[in-house]
Amino acid sequence: MVLPPLLVVALFVGIPVVSGVLYTLGHFGGLNSVIASIGLHQHPADHWWGTLAAYREVLTSDTFLRSLTVTVEVTLASVVAVFALGLAVALYARMSGGRTARLVTALAVTPLFLPAVIGSYAILTFYAGDGALTTMAHALGWSSAPRLSYTTWGVIVGQVWTNLPFAVLVLTSGLAAVPDALIEAARDAGARPAQVVLRVLLPMTSVPAVITATFTTIAVLGSFTVPYLVGPTAPTMLGVQLANAFQSFNQPQQSLVTAVVVFALASVVGVAYVRSNVRETRRAASVTR
Amino acid sequence: MTAAAVVRRAGGAVLAALLALFILGPLLWLLPHAFADTWRYPDLLPQGWTLRWWTAVADNPDLVAAVRWSFVFAPVVTLLSAVICLPAAYAFARRDFPGRRFFLVALFSVNAFPKIGLYAAMASLFYTLNLMTTFWGVVVVQLLGTVVFMTWLPAAAFAAVPRSLEEAARDAGAGPLTVFWRVTLPLARPGILVALIMSFLAAFDEAQGTLLVGAPTYTTMPTAMYSMVTNYPEGVAAVFSLLLSVPSVLLMLGVRRHIMGGHLAEGFQLR
Numbered sequence: 001m002v003l004p005p006l007l008v009v010a011l012f013v014g015i016p017v018v019s020g021v022l023y024t025l026g027h028f029g030g031l032n033s034v035i036a037s038i039g040l041h042q043h044p045a046d047h048w049w050g051t052l053a054a055y056r057e058v059l060t061s062d063t064f065l066r067s068l069t070v071t072v073e074v075t076l077a078s079v080v081a082v083f084a085l086g087l088a089v090a091l092y093a094r095m096s097g098g099r100t101a102r103l104v105t106a107l108a109v110t111p112l113f114l115p116a117v118i119g120s121y122a123i124l125t126f127y128a129g130d131g132a133l134t135t136m137a138h139a140l141g142w143s144s145a146p147r148l149s150y151t152t153w154g155v156i157v158g159q160v161w162t163n164l165p166f167a168v169l170v171l172t173s174g175l176a177a178v179p180d181a182l183i184e185a186a187r188d189a190g191a192r193p194a195q196v197v198l199r200v201l202l203p204m205t206s207v208p209a210v211i212t213a214t215f216t217t218i219a220v221l222g223s224f225t226v227p228y229l230v231g232p233t234a235p236t237m238l239g240v241q242l243a244n245a246f247q248s249f250n251q252p253q254q255s256l257v258t259a260v261v262v263f264a265l266a267s268v269v270g271v272a273y274v275r276s277n278v279r280e281t282r283r284a285a286s287v288t289r
Numbered sequence: 290m291t292a293a294a295v296v297r298r299a300g301g302a303v304l305a306a307l308l309a310l311f312i313l314g315p316l317l318w319l320l321p322h323a324f325a326d327t328w329r330y331p332d333l334l335p336q337g338w339t340l341r342w343w344t345a346v347a348d349n350p351d352l353v354a355a356v357r358w359s360f361v362f363a364p365v366v367t368l369l370s371a372v373i374c375l376p377a378a379y380a381f382a383r384r385d386f387p388g389r390r391f392f393l394v395a396l397f398s399v400n401a402f403p404k405i406g407l408y409a410a411m412a413s414l415f416y417t418l419n420l421m422t423t424f425w426g427v428v429v430v431q432l433l434g435t436v437v438f439m440t441w442l443p444a445a446a447f448a449a450v451p452r453s454l455e456e457a458a459r460d461a462g463a464g465p466l467t468v469f470w471r472v473t474l475p476l477a478r479p480g481i482l483v484a485l486i487m488s489f490l491a492a493f494d495e496a497q498g499t500l501l502v503g504a505p506t507y508t509t510m511p512t513a514m515y516s517m518v519t520n521y522p523e524g525v526a527a528v529f530s531l532l533l534s535v536p537s538v539l540l541m542l543g544v545r546r547h548i549m550g551g552h553l554a555e556g557f558q559l560r
Contacts, residue, residue, distance in 0.1 A: 034416045132318045139331070
Protein backbone atom coordinates (compact mmCIF):
# COMPACT_ATOMS: atom_id res chain seq x y z
CA MET A 1 0.00 0.00 0.00
CA VAL A 2 2.89 2.32 0.75
CA LEU A 3 4.56 1.58 -2.56
CA PRO A 4 2.69 3.73 -5.14
CA PRO A 5 3.65 7.20 -3.82
CA LEU A 6 7.16 5.99 -3.01
CA LEU A 7 7.56 4.65 -6.54
CA VAL A 8 6.30 7.93 -8.02
CA VAL A 9 8.77 9.88 -5.90
CA ALA A 10 11.62 7.45 -6.56
CA LEU A 11 11.04 7.50 -10.32
CA PHE A 12 10.37 11.21 -10.86
CA VAL A 13 12.42 12.71 -8.03
CA GLY A 14 14.95 10.13 -6.82
CA ILE A 15 16.31 9.08 -10.20
CA PRO A 16 16.50 12.64 -11.62
CA VAL A 17 18.21 13.91 -8.47
CA VAL A 18 20.80 11.11 -8.47
CA SER A 19 21.48 11.49 -12.17
CA GLY A 20 21.49 15.27 -11.75
CA VAL A 21 24.16 15.03 -9.07
CA LEU A 22 26.20 12.70 -11.32
CA TYR A 23 25.82 15.32 -14.05
CA THR A 24 27.20 18.05 -11.79
CA LEU A 25 30.21 15.77 -11.29
CA GLY A 26 30.71 15.56 -15.04
CA HIS A 27 29.04 12.23 -15.92
CA PHE A 28 27.34 12.84 -19.25
CA GLY A 29 26.08 9.34 -20.08
CA GLY A 30 22.69 7.66 -19.61
CA LEU A 31 19.85 9.99 -18.68
CA ASN A 32 22.17 12.96 -18.88
CA SER A 33 23.03 12.47 -22.56
CA VAL A 34 20.19 14.69 -23.82
CA ILE A 35 20.91 17.56 -21.48
CA ALA A 36 24.70 17.23 -21.99
CA SER A 37 24.28 17.40 -25.75
CA ILE A 38 22.59 20.82 -25.60
CA GLY A 39 24.23 22.42 -22.52
CA LEU A 40 26.98 25.00 -22.87
CA HIS A 41 30.25 25.40 -20.97
CA GLN A 42 30.28 21.98 -19.31
CA HIS A 43 32.96 20.25 -17.25
CA PRO A 44 33.35 16.54 -18.14
CA ALA A 45 34.59 13.99 -15.57
CA ASP A 46 38.37 13.47 -15.41
CA HIS A 47 38.44 10.88 -12.60
CA TRP A 48 36.42 7.68 -12.19
CA TRP A 49 34.19 9.51 -9.70
CA GLY A 50 33.99 12.68 -11.78
CA THR A 51 35.26 16.21 -11.30
CA LEU A 52 34.57 19.11 -8.99
CA ALA A 53 35.32 21.67 -11.71
CA ALA A 54 31.66 22.77 -12.06
CA TYR A 55 31.39 23.18 -8.28
CA ARG A 56 34.67 25.11 -8.22
CA GLU A 57 33.46 27.39 -11.00
CA VAL A 58 30.07 28.10 -9.44
CA LEU A 59 31.14 28.33 -5.80
CA THR A 60 33.91 30.83 -6.53
CA SER A 61 31.94 33.08 -8.88
CA ASP A 62 30.99 36.53 -7.62
CA THR A 63 27.40 36.24 -8.88
CA PHE A 64 26.90 33.04 -6.91
CA LEU A 65 28.42 34.40 -3.73
CA ARG A 66 26.28 37.53 -3.90
CA SER A 67 23.17 35.42 -4.57
CA LEU A 68 24.07 33.13 -1.68
CA THR A 69 24.43 36.10 0.66
CA VAL A 70 21.11 37.58 -0.47
CA THR A 71 19.41 34.19 -0.15
CA VAL A 72 20.64 33.67 3.41
CA GLU A 73 19.73 37.25 4.39
CA VAL A 74 16.26 37.09 2.86
CA THR A 75 15.65 33.67 4.40
CA LEU A 76 16.69 34.76 7.90
CA ALA A 77 14.73 38.02 7.75
CA SER A 78 11.62 36.34 6.29
CA VAL A 79 11.62 33.46 8.77
CA VAL A 80 11.99 35.84 11.73
CA ALA A 81 9.24 38.12 10.38
CA VAL A 82 6.88 35.25 9.48
CA PHE A 83 7.43 33.64 12.86
CA ALA A 84 6.93 36.87 14.83
CA LEU A 85 3.83 37.92 12.90
CA GLY A 86 2.40 34.39 12.90
CA LEU A 87 2.96 34.08 16.64
CA ALA A 88 1.37 37.49 17.29
CA VAL A 89 -1.74 36.47 15.34
CA ALA A 90 -1.91 33.02 16.95
CA LEU A 91 -1.37 34.34 20.49
CA TYR A 92 -3.96 37.06 19.97
CA ALA A 93 -6.45 34.46 18.72
CA ARG A 94 -5.71 32.16 21.67
CA MET A 95 -5.84 34.82 24.37
CA SER A 96 -8.83 36.85 23.20
CA GLY A 97 -10.91 34.48 21.05
CA GLY A 98 -13.56 37.01 19.98
CA ARG A 99 -14.88 38.08 16.60
CA THR A 100 -11.86 40.31 15.89
CA ALA A 101 -9.58 37.35 16.62
CA ARG A 102 -11.41 35.20 14.08
CA LEU A 103 -11.20 38.02 11.54
CA VAL A 104 -7.46 38.45 12.13
CA THR A 105 -6.83 34.72 11.67
CA ALA A 106 -8.95 34.59 8.53
CA LEU A 107 -7.04 37.54 7.06
CA ALA A 108 -3.68 35.97 7.83
CA VAL A 109 -4.68 32.70 6.16
CA THR A 110 -6.04 34.31 2.96
CA PRO A 111 -2.80 34.13 0.88
CA LEU A 112 -2.86 30.34 1.22
CA PHE A 113 -5.68 30.25 -1.31
CA LEU A 114 -4.11 32.54 -3.88
CA PRO A 115 -1.49 31.41 -6.38
CA ALA A 116 1.94 32.79 -5.49
CA VAL A 117 2.19 34.41 -8.92
CA ILE A 118 -0.95 36.48 -8.22
CA GLY A 119 0.29 37.50 -4.80
CA SER A 120 3.67 38.48 -6.22
CA TYR A 121 2.12 40.49 -9.03
CA ALA A 122 -0.25 42.26 -6.62
CA ILE A 123 2.66 43.09 -4.29
CA LEU A 124 4.74 44.31 -7.21
CA THR A 125 1.94 46.71 -8.25
CA PHE A 126 1.12 47.79 -4.68
CA TYR A 127 4.69 48.75 -3.71
CA ALA A 128 5.73 50.11 -7.12
CA GLY A 129 6.91 53.66 -7.79
CA ASP A 130 3.34 54.52 -8.83
CA GLY A 131 1.80 52.06 -6.38
CA ALA A 132 -0.66 52.48 -3.53
CA LEU A 133 1.88 53.30 -0.84
CA THR A 134 3.75 56.01 -2.77
CA THR A 135 0.45 57.44 -4.05
CA MET A 136 -0.97 57.68 -0.54
CA ALA A 137 2.30 59.04 0.83
CA HIS A 138 2.28 61.68 -1.90
CA ALA A 139 -1.30 62.64 -1.05
CA LEU A 140 -0.16 63.14 2.54
CA GLY A 141 2.67 65.41 1.39
CA TRP A 142 5.60 62.95 1.30
CA SER A 143 6.66 62.94 -2.32
CA SER A 144 9.87 60.91 -2.02
CA ALA A 145 8.48 57.80 -0.31
CA PRO A 146 10.59 54.73 -1.12
CA ARG A 147 9.30 51.96 -3.37
CA LEU A 148 9.80 48.31 -2.43
CA SER A 149 9.18 46.72 -5.84
CA TYR A 150 12.36 45.43 -7.50
CA THR A 151 14.24 45.61 -4.18
CA THR A 152 15.36 42.90 -1.78
CA TRP A 153 13.05 44.43 0.86
CA GLY A 154 10.17 43.82 -1.52
CA VAL A 155 11.21 40.15 -1.77
CA ILE A 156 11.08 39.86 2.04
CA VAL A 157 7.61 41.45 2.08
CA GLY A 158 6.49 38.97 -0.59
CA GLN A 159 7.92 36.01 1.34
CA VAL A 160 6.11 37.10 4.50
CA TRP A 161 2.88 37.49 2.52
CA THR A 162 3.06 34.02 0.97
CA ASN A 163 4.40 32.11 3.99
CA LEU A 164 2.32 33.67 6.77
CA PRO A 165 -0.75 31.35 6.39
CA PHE A 166 1.16 28.13 7.07
CA ALA A 167 2.79 29.66 10.17
CA VAL A 168 -0.54 30.94 11.49
CA LEU A 169 -2.30 27.61 10.92
CA VAL A 170 0.40 25.54 12.59
CA LEU A 171 0.97 27.93 15.52
CA THR A 172 -2.77 28.48 16.08
CA SER A 173 -3.43 24.79 16.30
CA GLY A 174 -0.37 24.31 18.55
CA LEU A 175 -1.65 26.97 20.94
CA ALA A 176 -5.19 25.59 20.76
CA ALA A 177 -3.86 22.27 22.04
CA VAL A 178 -2.76 23.88 25.33
CA PRO A 179 -5.57 23.09 27.81
CA ASP A 180 -7.58 26.08 29.10
CA ALA A 181 -7.20 24.67 32.60
CA LEU A 182 -3.44 25.30 32.52
CA ILE A 183 -3.92 28.94 31.50
CA GLU A 184 -6.57 29.48 34.16
CA ALA A 185 -4.43 27.82 36.81
CA ALA A 186 -1.57 30.18 35.93
CA ARG A 187 -3.93 33.17 36.07
CA ASP A 188 -5.31 32.03 39.44
CA ALA A 189 -1.76 31.84 40.71
CA GLY A 190 -1.43 35.53 39.81
CA ALA A 191 0.34 35.31 36.42
CA ARG A 192 -0.05 38.34 34.16
CA PRO A 193 -0.87 37.75 30.46
CA ALA A 194 2.80 38.15 29.47
CA GLN A 195 3.79 35.52 32.02
CA VAL A 196 1.07 33.16 30.81
CA VAL A 197 2.50 33.48 27.30
CA LEU A 198 6.15 33.07 28.29
CA ARG A 199 5.77 30.40 30.98
CA VAL A 200 2.81 28.34 29.78
CA LEU A 201 1.89 28.83 26.12
CA LEU A 202 5.30 29.11 24.45
CA PRO A 203 7.02 26.17 26.20
CA MET A 204 4.11 23.92 25.23
CA THR A 205 4.27 24.79 21.54
CA SER A 206 7.88 23.93 20.79
CA VAL A 207 7.10 21.33 18.09
CA PRO A 208 4.70 23.60 16.13
CA ALA A 209 7.33 26.34 16.45
CA VAL A 210 10.00 24.06 14.95
CA ILE A 211 7.62 22.98 12.16
CA THR A 212 6.87 26.62 11.33
CA ALA A 213 10.52 27.68 11.34
CA THR A 214 11.82 24.74 9.28
CA PHE A 215 9.06 24.70 6.66
CA THR A 216 9.26 28.45 6.19
CA THR A 217 13.05 28.25 5.87
CA ILE A 218 12.84 25.50 3.24
CA ALA A 219 10.08 27.30 1.34
CA VAL A 220 11.98 30.61 1.23
CA LEU A 221 15.35 29.00 0.40
CA GLY A 222 13.97 27.26 -2.68
CA SER A 223 11.52 29.98 -3.71
CA PHE A 224 11.38 31.26 -7.26
CA THR A 225 8.16 33.17 -7.99
CA VAL A 226 8.45 35.89 -5.35
CA PRO A 227 12.12 36.83 -5.95
CA TYR A 228 11.69 36.48 -9.74
CA LEU A 229 8.71 38.82 -9.99
CA VAL A 230 9.20 41.19 -7.05
CA GLY A 231 12.98 41.26 -6.69
CA PRO A 232 15.77 43.15 -8.44
CA THR A 233 17.50 41.73 -11.53
CA ALA A 234 20.72 41.38 -9.56
CA PRO A 235 21.61 40.17 -7.05
CA THR A 236 18.82 37.58 -7.04
CA MET A 237 18.06 34.67 -4.77
CA LEU A 238 19.56 31.28 -5.68
CA GLY A 239 16.22 29.98 -7.01
CA VAL A 240 16.17 32.67 -9.70
CA GLN A 241 19.90 32.29 -10.25
CA LEU A 242 19.59 28.59 -11.06
CA ALA A 243 16.59 29.18 -13.32
CA ASN A 244 18.59 31.81 -15.21
CA ALA A 245 21.56 29.47 -15.57
CA PHE A 246 19.25 26.77 -16.93
CA GLN A 247 16.95 28.78 -19.19
CA SER A 248 18.70 32.01 -20.16
CA PHE A 249 22.36 30.95 -20.23
CA ASN A 250 21.77 27.29 -21.17
CA GLN A 251 24.24 26.13 -18.51
CA PRO A 252 22.38 23.19 -16.95
CA GLN A 253 25.46 21.90 -15.12
CA GLN A 254 25.99 25.18 -13.27
CA SER A 255 22.24 25.37 -12.65
CA LEU A 256 22.20 21.95 -10.99
CA VAL A 257 25.26 22.75 -8.89
CA THR A 258 23.26 25.68 -7.48
CA ALA A 259 20.29 23.36 -6.89
CA VAL A 260 22.53 20.97 -4.95
CA VAL A 261 23.76 23.87 -2.79
CA VAL A 262 20.17 24.97 -2.02
CA PHE A 263 19.25 21.36 -1.25
CA ALA A 264 22.23 21.04 1.09
CA LEU A 265 21.14 24.19 2.95
CA ALA A 266 17.55 22.92 3.12
CA SER A 267 18.59 19.48 4.38
CA VAL A 268 20.44 20.99 7.34
CA VAL A 269 17.13 22.54 8.35
CA GLY A 270 15.22 19.36 7.48
CA VAL A 271 17.41 17.30 9.79
CA ALA A 272 16.65 19.72 12.65
CA TYR A 273 12.94 19.24 11.97
CA VAL A 274 13.09 15.43 11.93
CA ARG A 275 15.25 15.32 15.07
CA SER A 276 13.00 17.62 17.06
CA ASN A 277 9.98 15.54 16.03
CA VAL A 278 11.65 12.28 17.00
CA ARG A 279 12.70 13.70 20.36
CA GLU A 280 9.18 14.94 21.03
CA THR A 281 7.62 11.58 20.08
CA ARG A 282 9.97 9.78 22.49
CA ARG A 283 9.16 12.25 25.25
CA ALA A 284 5.42 11.84 24.67
CA ALA A 285 5.82 8.06 24.69
CA SER A 286 7.70 8.13 27.98
CA VAL A 287 5.01 10.35 29.55
CA THR A 288 2.13 8.09 28.53
CA ARG A 289 3.96 4.96 29.63
CA MET B 290 -14.91 47.36 30.81
CA THR B 291 -11.50 47.36 32.54
CA ALA B 292 -8.53 49.32 31.22
CA ALA B 293 -6.78 46.10 30.24
CA ALA B 294 -9.75 45.00 28.16
CA VAL B 295 -9.85 48.37 26.38
CA VAL B 296 -6.14 48.11 25.57
CA ARG B 297 -6.61 44.55 24.32
CA ARG B 298 -9.58 45.49 22.17
CA ALA B 299 -7.75 48.48 20.68
CA GLY B 300 -4.67 46.33 20.10
CA GLY B 301 -6.82 43.80 18.28
CA ALA B 302 -8.35 46.47 16.08
CA VAL B 303 -4.91 47.85 15.17
CA LEU B 304 -3.59 44.37 14.42
CA ALA B 305 -6.65 43.64 12.24
CA ALA B 306 -6.32 46.94 10.35
CA LEU B 307 -2.58 46.53 9.68
CA LEU B 308 -3.04 42.93 8.62
CA ALA B 309 -5.92 43.89 6.31
CA LEU B 310 -3.73 46.55 4.69
CA PHE B 311 -0.80 44.15 4.35
CA ILE B 312 -2.73 41.11 3.08
CA LEU B 313 -5.70 42.58 1.21
CA GLY B 314 -4.21 45.94 0.18
CA PRO B 315 -2.20 44.59 -2.77
CA LEU B 316 -5.18 42.54 -4.02
CA LEU B 317 -7.66 45.40 -3.73
CA TRP B 318 -5.20 47.75 -5.45
CA LEU B 319 -5.50 45.55 -8.57
CA LEU B 320 -9.23 46.23 -8.76
CA PRO B 321 -9.08 49.81 -10.12
CA HIS B 322 -6.21 48.74 -12.42
CA ALA B 323 -8.57 46.27 -14.11
CA PHE B 324 -10.95 49.12 -15.02
CA ALA B 325 -8.49 52.00 -15.48
CA ASP B 326 -8.30 53.72 -18.85
CA THR B 327 -5.47 56.10 -18.04
CA TRP B 328 -4.01 56.51 -14.59
CA ARG B 329 -1.21 58.96 -14.02
CA TYR B 330 0.79 59.08 -10.82
CA PRO B 331 0.20 60.66 -8.30
CA ASP B 332 -3.59 60.72 -8.75
CA LEU B 333 -5.43 58.55 -6.22
CA LEU B 334 -7.91 57.32 -8.85
CA PRO B 335 -7.73 56.72 -12.63
CA GLN B 336 -8.61 59.59 -14.99
CA GLY B 337 -10.97 57.38 -16.97
CA TRP B 338 -12.67 54.00 -16.69
CA THR B 339 -12.91 51.25 -19.30
CA LEU B 340 -13.92 47.62 -19.81
CA ARG B 341 -11.48 47.04 -22.64
CA TRP B 342 -9.02 44.95 -20.52
CA TRP B 343 -11.86 42.55 -19.78
CA THR B 344 -12.81 42.19 -23.44
CA ALA B 345 -9.11 41.84 -24.27
CA VAL B 346 -8.92 38.80 -21.97
CA ALA B 347 -12.22 37.31 -23.16
CA ASP B 348 -11.23 37.73 -26.83
CA ASN B 349 -7.82 36.14 -26.39
CA PRO B 350 -8.14 32.40 -27.15
CA ASP B 351 -4.78 31.65 -25.45
CA LEU B 352 -5.95 33.11 -22.17
CA VAL B 353 -9.33 31.37 -22.34
CA ALA B 354 -7.54 28.07 -23.04
CA ALA B 355 -5.28 28.68 -20.02
CA VAL B 356 -8.34 29.06 -17.79
CA ARG B 357 -9.77 25.83 -19.19
CA TRP B 358 -6.55 23.84 -18.76
CA SER B 359 -6.19 25.03 -15.17
CA PHE B 360 -9.60 23.59 -14.35
CA VAL B 361 -8.80 20.33 -16.15
CA PHE B 362 -5.37 19.70 -14.60
CA ALA B 363 -6.03 20.60 -10.96
CA PRO B 364 -8.95 18.15 -10.44
CA VAL B 365 -7.27 15.35 -12.43
CA VAL B 366 -4.05 15.75 -10.43
CA THR B 367 -5.92 15.88 -7.11
CA LEU B 368 -7.91 12.72 -7.86
CA LEU B 369 -4.89 10.81 -9.14
CA SER B 370 -2.92 11.89 -6.09
CA ALA B 371 -5.71 10.64 -3.82
CA VAL B 372 -5.80 7.28 -5.57
CA ILE B 373 -2.03 6.86 -5.30
CA CYS B 374 -1.48 8.28 -1.82
CA LEU B 375 -4.53 7.55 0.35
CA PRO B 376 -3.89 3.78 0.70
CA ALA B 377 -0.30 4.63 1.65
CA ALA B 378 -1.53 7.18 4.18
CA TYR B 379 -3.71 4.49 5.76
CA ALA B 380 -0.79 2.08 5.92
CA PHE B 381 1.48 4.73 7.47
CA ALA B 382 -1.15 5.36 10.14
CA ARG B 383 -2.12 1.78 10.96
CA ARG B 384 0.89 -0.42 10.31
CA ASP B 385 4.26 -0.28 11.99
CA PHE B 386 6.80 -1.53 9.48
CA PRO B 387 10.57 -1.18 9.27
CA GLY B 388 11.62 2.10 7.71
CA ARG B 389 8.20 3.70 8.23
CA ARG B 390 9.52 7.06 9.39
CA PHE B 391 12.34 6.95 6.83
CA PHE B 392 9.77 6.61 4.02
CA LEU B 393 7.71 9.50 5.40
CA VAL B 394 10.83 11.67 5.39
CA ALA B 395 11.76 10.40 1.91
CA LEU B 396 8.40 11.67 0.61
CA PHE B 397 9.11 15.00 2.30
CA SER B 398 12.45 15.32 0.49
CA VAL B 399 10.45 16.31 -2.61
CA ASN B 400 9.71 19.57 -0.83
CA ALA B 401 13.26 20.10 0.40
CA PHE B 402 14.81 20.05 -3.07
CA PRO B 403 14.37 23.43 -4.79
CA LYS B 404 11.48 22.89 -7.21
CA ILE B 405 13.11 24.64 -10.13
CA GLY B 406 16.31 22.61 -9.67
CA LEU B 407 14.26 19.44 -9.53
CA TYR B 408 12.53 20.32 -12.80
CA ALA B 409 15.87 21.03 -14.43
CA ALA B 410 17.04 17.56 -13.34
CA MET B 411 13.76 15.97 -14.42
CA ALA B 412 13.90 17.36 -17.94
CA SER B 413 16.24 14.58 -19.18
CA LEU B 414 14.03 11.84 -17.79
CA PHE B 415 10.96 13.45 -19.38
CA TYR B 416 12.68 13.56 -22.77
CA THR B 417 13.65 9.89 -22.38
CA LEU B 418 10.10 8.86 -21.39
CA ASN B 419 8.53 11.06 -24.10
CA LEU B 420 6.60 13.03 -21.50
CA MET B 421 7.67 16.48 -22.71
CA THR B 422 4.79 18.63 -24.00
CA THR B 423 2.24 15.95 -23.10
CA PHE B 424 -0.86 16.02 -20.95
CA TRP B 425 0.46 13.30 -18.62
CA GLY B 426 3.82 15.04 -18.33
CA VAL B 427 2.07 18.08 -16.88
CA VAL B 428 0.00 15.82 -14.61
CA VAL B 429 3.15 14.16 -13.25
CA VAL B 430 4.94 17.44 -12.65
CA GLN B 431 1.95 18.86 -10.75
CA LEU B 432 1.38 15.57 -8.92
CA LEU B 433 4.81 15.73 -7.28
CA GLY B 434 3.81 18.88 -5.39
CA THR B 435 0.80 17.11 -3.85
CA VAL B 436 2.39 13.89 -2.56
CA VAL B 437 3.44 15.20 0.85
CA PHE B 438 0.02 16.75 1.57
CA MET B 439 -1.87 13.70 0.35
CA THR B 440 0.17 11.24 2.45
CA TRP B 441 0.97 13.14 5.62
CA LEU B 442 -2.35 14.87 6.31
CA PRO B 443 -4.59 11.80 5.78
CA ALA B 444 -2.09 9.62 7.69
CA ALA B 445 -2.48 11.89 10.71
CA ALA B 446 -6.28 11.84 10.24
CA PHE B 447 -6.37 8.02 10.11
CA ALA B 448 -4.04 7.78 13.10
CA ALA B 449 -6.37 10.01 15.12
CA VAL B 450 -9.32 7.60 14.70
CA PRO B 451 -9.58 5.72 18.02
CA ARG B 452 -8.85 2.04 17.53
CA SER B 453 -11.40 1.21 20.23
CA LEU B 454 -14.20 2.42 17.93
CA GLU B 455 -12.99 0.20 15.11
CA GLU B 456 -12.70 -2.74 17.49
CA ALA B 457 -16.19 -2.12 18.84
CA ALA B 458 -17.58 -2.20 15.30
CA ARG B 459 -15.69 -5.40 14.60
CA ASP B 460 -17.05 -6.97 17.81
CA ALA B 461 -20.54 -6.07 16.62
CA GLY B 462 -19.89 -8.26 13.58
CA ALA B 463 -18.72 -5.75 10.92
CA GLY B 464 -16.16 -6.93 8.38
CA PRO B 465 -12.90 -5.02 7.84
CA LEU B 466 -14.27 -3.17 4.79
CA THR B 467 -17.48 -2.18 6.57
CA VAL B 468 -15.45 -0.94 9.52
CA PHE B 469 -13.31 1.14 7.17
CA TRP B 470 -16.26 2.63 5.25
CA ARG B 471 -18.61 3.16 8.20
CA VAL B 472 -16.20 4.07 11.03
CA THR B 473 -12.65 4.95 9.97
CA LEU B 474 -13.33 6.94 6.80
CA PRO B 475 -16.11 9.20 8.18
CA LEU B 476 -13.98 10.09 11.21
CA ALA B 477 -10.90 10.80 9.07
CA ARG B 478 -12.89 12.75 6.47
CA PRO B 479 -12.07 16.32 7.65
CA GLY B 480 -8.33 15.60 7.48
CA ILE B 481 -8.69 14.02 4.04
CA LEU B 482 -10.72 17.00 2.86
CA VAL B 483 -7.94 19.38 3.95
CA ALA B 484 -5.45 17.18 2.05
CA LEU B 485 -7.65 17.35 -1.07
CA ILE B 486 -7.89 21.14 -0.82
CA MET B 487 -4.16 21.60 -0.25
CA SER B 488 -3.41 19.31 -3.19
CA PHE B 489 -5.87 21.11 -5.44
CA LEU B 490 -4.29 24.46 -4.53
CA ALA B 491 -0.77 23.07 -5.02
CA ALA B 492 -1.68 21.80 -8.50
CA PHE B 493 -3.63 24.95 -9.36
CA ASP B 494 -0.70 27.12 -8.26
CA GLU B 495 2.08 25.13 -9.96
CA ALA B 496 3.67 27.23 -12.69
CA GLN B 497 7.36 26.49 -13.16
CA GLY B 498 7.16 22.77 -13.92
CA THR B 499 4.04 23.21 -16.06
CA LEU B 500 5.83 25.88 -18.07
CA LEU B 501 8.88 23.66 -18.58
CA VAL B 502 6.96 20.48 -19.43
CA GLY B 503 3.73 21.75 -20.97
CA ALA B 504 4.59 24.89 -22.95
CA PRO B 505 3.54 25.81 -25.54
CA THR B 506 0.74 23.23 -25.89
CA TYR B 507 -0.50 23.17 -22.30
CA THR B 508 -0.65 26.57 -20.65
CA THR B 509 -2.41 27.01 -17.31
CA MET B 510 -3.47 30.26 -15.65
CA PRO B 511 -0.34 30.70 -13.48
CA THR B 512 2.00 29.97 -16.40
CA ALA B 513 0.08 32.43 -18.60
CA MET B 514 0.46 34.94 -15.79
CA TYR B 515 4.26 34.84 -16.04
CA SER B 516 4.27 35.99 -19.64
CA MET B 517 1.47 38.44 -18.93
CA VAL B 518 3.42 40.28 -16.25
CA THR B 519 6.19 41.00 -18.73
CA ASN B 520 4.44 41.15 -22.11
CA TYR B 521 0.92 42.51 -21.63
CA PRO B 522 -0.46 45.91 -20.54
CA GLU B 523 -0.97 46.27 -16.79
CA GLY B 524 -4.78 46.23 -17.15
CA VAL B 525 -4.81 42.76 -18.73
CA ALA B 526 -2.65 41.27 -15.98
CA ALA B 527 -4.90 42.91 -13.37
CA VAL B 528 -8.05 41.42 -14.95
CA PHE B 529 -6.44 38.00 -15.19
CA SER B 530 -5.28 38.17 -11.55
CA LEU B 531 -8.80 38.97 -10.41
CA LEU B 532 -10.22 36.11 -12.49
CA LEU B 533 -7.62 33.75 -11.04
CA SER B 534 -8.56 34.82 -7.52
CA VAL B 535 -12.26 33.98 -7.90
CA PRO B 536 -12.05 30.17 -7.60
CA SER B 537 -9.57 30.52 -4.75
CA VAL B 538 -11.78 32.90 -2.80
CA LEU B 539 -14.85 30.70 -3.32
CA LEU B 540 -12.86 27.68 -2.18
CA MET B 541 -11.67 29.60 0.85
CA LEU B 542 -15.17 30.65 1.90
CA GLY B 543 -16.34 27.06 1.55
CA VAL B 544 -13.61 25.30 3.48
CA ARG B 545 -12.10 27.79 5.92
CA ARG B 546 -13.60 25.95 8.89
CA HIS B 547 -11.87 22.70 7.92
CA ILE B 548 -8.52 24.30 7.18
CA MET B 549 -8.59 26.15 10.50
CA GLY B 550 -9.41 22.96 12.39
CA GLY B 551 -5.79 22.10 13.08
CA HIS B 552 -5.55 19.20 10.61
CA LEU B 553 -2.72 20.88 8.75
CA ALA B 554 -0.57 21.24 11.86
CA GLU B 555 -1.46 17.75 13.04
CA GLY B 556 -0.33 16.28 9.71
CA PHE B 557 3.12 17.82 9.93
CA GLN B 558 3.98 16.25 13.28
CA LEU B 559 5.98 13.15 12.36
CA ARG B 560 4.94 10.20 14.49
